[in-house]
Amino acid sequence: MRRTDGWILLLSLLALLVAGVLFRLANRTEELFPLRRIETASEDSYLIDINSADASLLSTLPGIGEVLAGRIVEYREQNGPFASVDQLTDVPGIGDGKIEALRMFVDAR
Numbered sequence: 455m456r457r458t459d460g461w462i463l464l465l466s467l468l469a470l471l472v473a474g475v476l477f478r479l480a481n482r483t484e485e486l487f488p489l490r491r492i493e494t495a496s497e498d499s500y501l502i503d504i505n506s507a508d509a510s511l512l513s514t515l516p517g518i519g520e521v522l523a524g525r526i527v528e529y530r531e532q533n534g535p536f537a538s539v540d541q542l543t544d545v546p547g548i549g550d551g552k553i554e555a556l557r558m559f560v561d562a563r
Contacts, residue, residue: 501561504542505535515559517552536562 502511504526512523522545529545530536539562542548 502559503563504539504560505530505562515556517555522547538562 502515504512509520509523509527512518512526513520515523518526525545525547526542533544536542539557539560540553541562542553542556542560543550
């Protein structure tokens with residue numbers, strides 16, 4: 455056997471050994487590094503309900519200051535709860551563009 459053949463054989467055996475070790479470790483990953491499930495709140499729980507939020511909470515929404523927040527509360531008190539987020543367009547100063555910007559932050563429950 456030539457010297458280069460010996461090196462090739464040695465490197466091949468070493469590669470097989472490393473592959474075997476990696477395969478064995480890959481099958482034990484969960485055992486070696488246990489994962490625990492983290493419960494998260496649903497996305498809905500972070501939405502502000504426009505039918506129950508007060509003016510100070512509504513004023514924290516993007517594009518809604520104290521004046522518009524007051525108008526939303528006033529409209530709700532005079533007309534009852536909003537049937538949907540789209541009904542906010544009935545409030546003076548709130549148009550379709552503002553509704554689209556708010557949609558990901560609010561809900562009408």
